[in-house]
Amino acid sequence: MSASTGPWRNWAGNVTANPAERAAPTTVAEVASVVTAAAERGRTVKCVGAGHSFTPAAATSGVLVSLDDLTGIESIVPTRAADGTVDGADVTVWAGTRLHRLGPLLWDLGLAQPNLGDFAGQSLAGAVSTGTHGTGTGFPGLPATVVGLQLVTADGSVLSCTRESHPEVFESARLGLGALGIITKMTVHCVPAFALRAEEQPWTLDAALADLEGFARSADHAEFFWFPHTDNINVKRNTRLPGDTVLAPVSRFRELVSDEFLSNEVYDVVCRAAARRPALTPRINRLTSRALSARTFTDRSYRVFASPRRVRFTEMEYAVPVECAADVLTDLRAAIDRSGIVTPIPVEVRFSAADDVWLSTAHGRDVCYIAVHQYHAMDNREYFRFAEEIFLAADGRPHWGKMHTRTAADLAPALEHFDDVVAVRDRLDPDRVFANEYTDQVLP
Numbered sequence: 001m002s003a004s005t006g007p008w009r010n011w012a013g014n015v016t017a018n019p020a021e022r023a024a025p026t027t028v029a030e031v032a033s034v035v036t037a038a039a040e041r042g043r044t045v046k047c048v049g050a051g052h053s054f055t056p057a058a059a060t061s062g063v064l065v066s067l068d069d070l071t072g073i074e075s076i077v078p079t080r081a082a083d084g085t086v087d088g089a090d091v092t093v094w095a096g097t098r099l100h101r102l103g104p105l106l107w108d109l110g111l112a113q114p115n116l117g118d119f120a121g122q123s124l125a126g127a128v129s130t131g132t133h134g135t136g137t138g139f140p141g142l143p144a145t146v147v148g149l150q151l152v153t154a155d156g157s158v159l160s161c162t163r164e165s166h167p168e169v170f171e172s173a174r175l176g177l178g179a180l181g182i183i184t185k186m187t188v189h190c191v192p193a194f195a196l197r198a199e200e201q202p203w204t205l206d207a208a209l210a211d212l213e214g215f216a217r218s219a220d221h222a223e224f225f226w227f228p229h230t231d232n233i234n235v236k237r238n239t240r241l242p243g244d245t246v247l248a249p250v251s252r253f254r255e256l257v258s259d260e261f262l263s264n265e266v267y268d269v270v271c272r273a274a275a276r277r278p279a280l281t282p283r284i285n286r287l288t289s290r291a292l293s294a295r296t297f298t299d300r301s302y303r304v305f306a307s308p309r310r311v312r313f314t315e316m317e318y319a320v321p322v323e324c325a326a327d328v329l330t331d332l333r334a335a336i337d338r339s340g341i342v343t344p345i346p347v348e349v350r351f352s353a354a355d356d357v358w359l360s361t362a363h364g365r366d367v368c369y370i371a372v373h374q375y376h377a378m379d380n381r382e383y384f385r386f387a388e389e390i391f392l393a394a395d396g397r398p399h400w401g402k403m404h405t406r407t408a409a410d411l412a413p414a415l416e417h418f419d420d421v422v423a424v425r426d427r428l429d430p431d432r433v434f435a436n437e438y439t440d441q442v443l444p
């Protein structure tokens with residue numbers, strides 16, 4: 001059950017920690033034992049997945065718990081629509097399961113997650129607990145697909161939670177930042193397996209902004225990447241197709257050249273050049289955006305949603321009301337041009353349907369997610385500072401796993417159920433066994 005000690009660093013390298021202990025439990029009973037032992041010694045406990053949060057959500061000087069040995073699918077219960085036809089299944093998955101492993105397991109069962117983000121290395125619990133989302137005006141983020149979960153609380157109790165059983169714990173914990181306990185397994189609603197027809201093409205930001213809401217509805221899953229210092233964007237539109245559609249995936253050769261070599265190896269060299277000579281960045285972005293040619297392919301949904309991500313960067317992302325998004329992007333472009341700040345990493349623009357998850361950034365409203373990035377070797381402070389000012393002016397809500405400066409004092413009035421989550425936390429973890437620097441910032 002024990003794991004090696006030593007420094008811990010997140011994926012981006014902007015967060016480090018020195019846990020006093022590490023643990024890798026293999027059963028729920030062992031998870032409970034780790035928690036109770038830590039509490040008795042006065043140590044805090046945090047659970048870590050892939051470390052893909054850009055915030056210190058998983059950092060701790062106490063006990064760092066990995067659930068990499070709690071993986072796989074436990075059970076499947078078919079579900080039916082109102083007309084009696086099977087519309088998918090509720091699948092119970094061990095919390096440490098990485099998304100890139102879950103996709104093939106579900107496909108073999110004729111199932112798929114309804115939507116996914118663009119990074120598949122995350123653990124299921126880590127992705128859900130920080131509010132990971134994909135894009136698509138008809139599809140909410142991952143937490144909204146959770147219909148049940150098992151939680152180990154600060155006193156070692158094991159709670160099974162749904163909308164009917166411990167509903168207030170369920171509503172708080174399915175996007176709870178790890179502040180309520182350790183999720184050991186989750187039940188997520190999955191749909192029949194489907195393919196995606198992906199269309200990628202160059203376009204312009206001006207054209208997208210002329211009717212941004214129309215663009216958002218132009219495909220089941222639409223998004224684009226804007227290259228600052230240019231008017232160039234790379235558009236991605238994914239259309240859902242039946243699972244038995246004949247697939248026409250990207251060839252292995254083109255995948256190696258485009259996705260692996262150009263998008264990672266060469267792109268990292270390009271970003272290093274921008275870091276050494278920032279004045280070259282606008283020219284670099286023009287060349288980079290033009291190097292991305294149009295392509296169309298069809299593949300299994302989980303293969304299309306995710307892309308390889310090996311170029312390290314830091315990120316801030318806000319959810320703004322979809323009707324405000326065009327103005328936000330216009331203001332962001334003007335601020336970048338005025339500031340003299342340069343970045344070789346594109347701005348990512350995605351969309352999501354409203355949901356009812358208590359701490360969700362899309363709670364009660366359709367949103368546009370706008371993510372600003374900076375290469376890990378370049379200073380992000382001024383760029384992220386003025387970007388956040390623009391997001392806040394549009395009543396934006398910060399992604400819980402991305403960098404931001406918000407605190408409990410200003411988050412409370414912005415989130416309808418904030419106080420409800422705090423009340424559940426006070427009841428389950430009065431001694432703050434699951435606290436850390438990040439929860440101290442965003443929760444009272």
